[in-house]
Amino acid sequence: MPEVDILQYAFMQRALITGIATAIVCGLLSCWITHMGWSLMGDAISHSILPGVVIAHLLGLPYLVGALVFALITVVLVGQVKKSQIVRPDTAIGIVFTTFFALGTVLISKVPSQINLSHILFGNLLGVTTPDMLQVLCIGLPIAILLILKNKDLTLLSFDPTQVQAIGLSTKTLTSFLLVALALAIVISLQAVGVILSVSLLIVPGACARLLTNQMRHMLWISPLIATVSVLIGITGSYYLDASSGGMIGLTLGVVFCIIFILKSLPKLTFRHILDKN
């Protein structure tokens, strides 16, 4: 078994741990992001963190700090521009994230540093250091636990926000929690898939799970499972083909979605059928 061999490398172990942690968090979030219509928002946050990464590097801070600051700035700015109602919401998102991404590109080209642009853009899972891995675990684990504990409230928020208000909860608080969780998930997915492809880990697993089941509670384990399997296949493929890890993960997710989509189109052969029966 070749997998046994590659597991002996410390870098491979770090890659697997980081990858699985990222997959679980993104896979969970994916269940709500796809229903909240936040795909573009995810794309926006991921692109906007580029300047944060560069600035953190300049200041000698962990890159996660810079990324997180810019992710949160994006969330607040998009909210403000949307609130003004002068431009459409998708326009507001587009303006904010392209400006930040452009700033990041300019910073990288002008500031002398050893930052490898392609690692930020497309991830570098096989090059994860131990501190990187610990940062991902420290952020990822608490989010995953909170998401699981509050899963029913989050589902209610994406299904019927008025009912959230009706029972005296605050839609604003729950929405903010989900947005911050989204920002953090994107920040930790930087290592695995990079800023460009992080949105694939946030959308595709949820979309796949939705094709397989009609029940949110099943989506909540199917989606992280699909994300995890895709990350494992992606890492392995990346190692043997010497290809970009982020690219391989994104590609695997796309292929998995296609397979499920085709299977689902075949009558009476769907997993959804089997799951719903039970």
Added chain:
Amino acid sequence: MNLCVSQLCAWYEKKDREKPIIYDVNFSLSKGDLCALVGVNGAGKSTLFKALMDTIAWEGSLTWGKQPLSQARKQGKVAYVPQTEAIDSTFPLLVKDVVMQGRYVHQGWMRIPSAQDKELVAQALERVNLADLADRPLAQLSGGQRKRVFVARGIAQAAELMFLDEPFAGVDARSEAIITGQLNDLSKEGKTLLVSIHDINLAQEKFPLCLVINKTITAQGPSKEILSGDALLQNLGISEDTHIEEVLHA
């Protein structure tokens, strides 16, 4: 126990202060009242509910008994049945999952249902004749059945006060009969109900009380009098030569 709404004004945004959608709304409902909320499109029926649910900017006083309505909501005393058109009908939930949402307010913060919660959900589904569809995905139901699911969610919540936003819009005769029957029973059980409705005849036949809204409350009292009186067109804000049913069904 009274629902007391006084001096209520509401806006989409706080900055639109000069242009309130509804203004100076005053009314009160007593325990066991079954009241229709009648008005033309754009008269502010949904806005009134949004203000009661605190989803838009509003000013004034909203109380249930001696406590503010917001506090009553936190205690699960207020149930809301939404316009189902506003809900994603393909959302991956089973019928019983949706009805269980009515119990969340009485559960711990992880929303783990007790045996009693499950029993109340089953009873609520029984009351709206959907017990056999409890395990169906919401997406497989007809429009009328979906309305009944949300009515069942309101019943399962065991609230004292219920707001229903257009529960009869686009439903079949069978669902309409089941829902009106349940509203009557709930009223007899001492629940206070405010139901927005566009069908004047239905409001007259099935609802003892009514409120007429046209940006503000223009009439209130027994449905039979208010909805057949000469002043109805004026109260609704319709010019005399318009056919009333045309406007209400627009």
